[in-house]
Amino acid sequence: xSIPFTIPTEPQALIDLARNGNRAALARLIxxxxxxxxxxxxxxxxxxxxxxxxxxxGITGPPGAGKSTTVDRLLTHLRAKGKKVAVVAVDPSSPFSxxxxxxxxxxxxxxxxxxxxxxxxxxxxxxxGGLSHSTKEVVLALDAAKFxxxxxxxxxxxxxxxxxxKLAHTVMVILVPESxxxxxxxxxGLMEIADVFVLNKADRxxxxxxxxxxxxxVGLGAHDExxxxxxxxxxxxNRDIGILEMLVEVENHQQYLKKSGKLEKxxxxxxxxxxxxxxxxxxxxxxxxxxxxxGGRELLEKxxxxxxxxxxxxxxxxxxx
Amino acid sequence: xSIPFTIPTEPQALIDLARNGNRAALARLIxxxxxxxxxxxxxxxxxxxxxxxxxxxGITGPPGAGKSTTVDRLLTHLRAKGKKVAVVAVDPSSPFSxxxxxxxxxxxxxxxxxxxxxxxxxxxxxxxGGLSHSTKEVVLALDAAKFxxxxxxxxxxxxxxxxxxKLAHTVMVILVPESxxxxxxxxxGLMEIADVFVLNKADRxxxxxxxxxxxxxVGLGAHDExxxxxxxxxxxxNRDIGILEMLVEVENHQQYLKKSGKLEKxxxxxxxxxxxxxxxxxxxxxxxxxxxxxGGRELLEKxxxxxxxxxxxxxxxxxxx
Numbered sequence: 001x002s003i004p005f006t007i008p009t010e011p012q013a014l015i016d017l018a019r020n021g022n023r024a025a026l027a028r029l030i031x032x033x034x035x036x037x038x039x040x041x042x043x044x045x046x047x048x049x050x051x052x053x054x055x056x057x058g059i060t061g062p063p064g065a066g067k068s069t070t071v072d073r074l075l076t077h078l079r080a081k082g083k084k085v086a087v088v089a090v091d092p093s094s095p096f097s098x099x100x101x102x103x104x105x106x107x108x109x110x111x112x113x114x115x116x117x118x119x120x121x122x123x124x125x126x127x128x129g130g131l132s133h134s135t136k137e138v139v140l141a142l143d144a145a146k147f148x149x150x151x152x153x154x155x156x157x158x159x160x161x162x163x164x165x166k167l168a169h170t171v172m173v174i175l176v177p178e179s180x181x182x183x184x185x186x187x188x189g190l191m192e193i194a195d196v197f198v199l200n201k202a203d204r205x206x207x208x209x210x211x212x213x214x215x216x217x218v219g220l221g222a223h224d225e226x227x228x229x230x231x232x233x234x235x236x237x238n239r240d241i242g243i244l245e246m247l248v249e250v251e252n253h254q255q256y257l258k259k260s261g262k263l264e265k266x267x268x269x270x271x272x273x274x275x276x277x278x279x280x281x282x283x284x285x286x287x288x289x290x291x292x293x294x295g296g297r298e299l300l301e302k303x304x305x306x307x308x309x310x311x312x313x314x315x316x317x318x319x320x321x
Numbered sequence: 322x323s324i325p326f327t328i329p330t331e332p333q334a335l336i337d338l339a340r341n342g343n344r345a346a347l348a349r350l351i352x353x354x355x356x357x358x359x360x361x362x363x364x365x366x367x368x369x370x371x372x373x374x375x376x377x378x379g380i381t382g383p384p385g386a387g388k389s390t391t392v393d394r395l396l397t398h399l400r401a402k403g404k405k406v407a408v409v410a411v412d413p414s415s416p417f418s419x420x421x422x423x424x425x426x427x428x429x430x431x432x433x434x435x436x437x438x439x440x441x442x443x444x445x446x447x448x449x450g451g452l453s454h455s456t457k458e459v460v461l462a463l464d465a466a467k468f469x470x471x472x473x474x475x476x477x478x479x480x481x482x483x484x485x486x487k488l489a490h491t492v493m494v495i496l497v498p499e500s501x502x503x504x505x506x507x508x509x510g511l512m513e514i515a516d517v518f519v520l521n522k523a524d525r526x527x528x529x530x531x532x533x534x535x536x537x538x539v540g541l542g543a544h545d546e547x548x549x550x551x552x553x554x555x556x557x558x559n560r561d562i563g564i565l566e567m568l569v570e571v572e573n574h575q576q577y578l579k580k581s582g583k584l585e586k587x588x589x590x591x592x593x594x595x596x597x598x599x600x601x602x603x604x605x606x607x608x609x610x611x612x613x614x615x616g617g618r619e620l621l622e623k624x625x626x627x628x629x630x631x632x633x634x635x636x637x638x639x640x641x642x
Contacts, residue, residue, distance in 0.1 A: 041632045044630065044631060044632060045630040045631075045632055045633065048627060048630040048631060049627045049630065051627075052627065160481045264625070267625060268621055268625055271621065271624050271625060271631065271634075272608070272612060272621065274631045274635075275608065275624075275631060275634060275635040275638060276604070276605055276608060278631060278632055278635040279604055279608070279635050279639060280601050280604060282635075283597070283600055283601060283604060284597055287593070287596065287597060287600070291593060300589055300592065300593065303592050303596075304585070304588060304589055304592060306369060306370045306372075306373065309365065309366040309369040309370065310365060310366075310369060310592065310595045310596060310599060311362045311365060311366055311599055312366065313592075313596060314595075314596040314599040314600050314603075317596060318600060
């Protein structure tokens with residue numbers, strides 16, 4: 001590893017080093033993307049042609065479902081197969097989620113000496129959808145840095161957290177027997193996001209009931225022979241039970257995505273969202289500039305005084321630029 | 322109350338009826354805003370000049386903190402003072418939050434015969450920041466319909482839920498002794514959103530510890546004599562203890578906002594966000610249209626094949642419109 005003061009700040013040099021396995025360069029690259037400055041666009045433009053080789057997996061579940069134990073076990077098995085794996089833990093810092101992710105990161109330090117594993121937490125810069133945008137671009141950097149699998153982990157506590165997972169090819173949803181009844185889960189659109197269900201802590205007495213409900217729910221969801229039938233895996237992550245079976249199901253799903261053409265469809269949807277994110281960020285920043293001009297301030301004042309209405313003001317403002 | 326088939330669909334007639342206290346018209350008006358169609362812009366333009374009289378309060382807290390019992394008690398006291406109150410319960414349907422809000426709505430039906438109370442849940446149309454946008458416009462409708470106080474309630478489980486509260490003048494954060502230690506709350510930016518802390522279930526033995534921590538935290542937060550010093554109220558909502566004291570603190574905060582000029586500042590910030598929301602929605606919809614044209618499809622294909630990069634493609638796409 002090179003010593004810190006040798007890390008270049010020039011985008012191309014930084015990317016070259018990160019692709020050659022330099023961790024300090026990769027860390028700086030990701031920080032630059034996360035903090036967004038004038039280099040971000042340049043970095044993304046340079047990174048993008050180098051991407052497309054990694055599998056992007058998502059993992060979510062309620063607090064206490066055993067997400068990080070599961071990730072920890074997955075890492076061990078994937079490393080045994082020679083895969084390079086990056087973990088991106090996204091923590092939009094819900095004030096009430098208990099901040100478990102930081103503690104989890106500390107636990108995963110058993111992999112910290114392993115050059116085939118990279119673990120990174122993304123923080124609270126995420127106002128106005130920005131966290132979801134940064135996460136996408138960080139994943140591009142990890143893909144370009146030649147990781148085989150990029151695991152994006154969120155605590156499934158709100159809409160922002162689930163939106164972030166839309167970048168993943170395959171999403172694993174970890175549940176535990178106490179996760180509540182299946183009707184509430186259906187209502188909540190979990191079926192829409194899950195590709196693989198994992199019933200963790202499956203040795204508990206109430207596990208069979210949830211297993212039956214999940215299996216029935218999944219059966220109701222699949223409509224024809226070309227649909228993906230969401231598998232339900234039983235696991236006890238803390239005893240390393242069921243993890244290899246999960247990996248088989250994820251691999252099945254990846255095969256399904258390729259054969260059905262859905263990988264291309266998902267990727268295009270992802271690219272469209274990336275463009276929306278880029279344009280929204282530009283919109284917001286040009287709106288900020290306009291509102292600092294005399295004309296902008298005057299218009300905001302008129303809006304405040306109700307001399308114009310919001311839709312009209314918005315149009316006038318953008319015509320003003 | 323008029324029978325359903327007499328409700329007009331024409332925007333101005335609908336608004337006039339809603340302002341005259343017709344509940345069915347108000348419900349239809351809100352549904353129209355929530356479901357967003359070609360009338361939405363027209364409705365908002367008509368509603369906006371009629372707004373600005375209501376106080377907008379936000380209320381949040383972790384599941385189980387007693388938010389709806391508190392709201393229920395607040396309603397009773399506010400009605401006793403002759404205030405007309407609307408409650409907007411925003412439920413972005415976190416798959417893991419347990420769907421408590423629906424059950425809460427049922428409990429609040431004790432107010433359902435009272436023409437001075439209106440309770441409405443907003444659902445899951447909220448992709449891509451849309452829920453936050455709709456909530457703002459629903460609040461405009463309730464303000465125009467002459468409610469004195471509009472109480473926006475969210476389960477504080479994620480970033481989306483907290484973003485929604487940015488429309489409120491005064492935000493109450495309800496905590497319970499088991500809400501966890503103050504360091505985690507500080508980290509999570511609760512201080513940034515709270516104007517009044519309420520320690521509910523304050524009769525529990527562990528309450529004193531959290532009370533001390535909150536008081537200390539709040540003391541660290543206020544920097545000069547012009548800052549608002551966040552009060553910490555003790556309450557036992559289920560026994561109606563501490564609710565009137567909460568109301569006094571909310572009233573103090575409203576006075577503070579007016580005197581300090583922060584009400585104007587908050588309102589302008591809110592109007593700016595409304596314009597960003599409007600323009601983002603327009604951007605998204607024009608992007609959708611462009612991507613359906615031959616030129617748009619071709620560009621997405623080029624992006625998919627990595628012949629262009631995302632920032633460049635986004636610019637080309639908007640130049641294309």
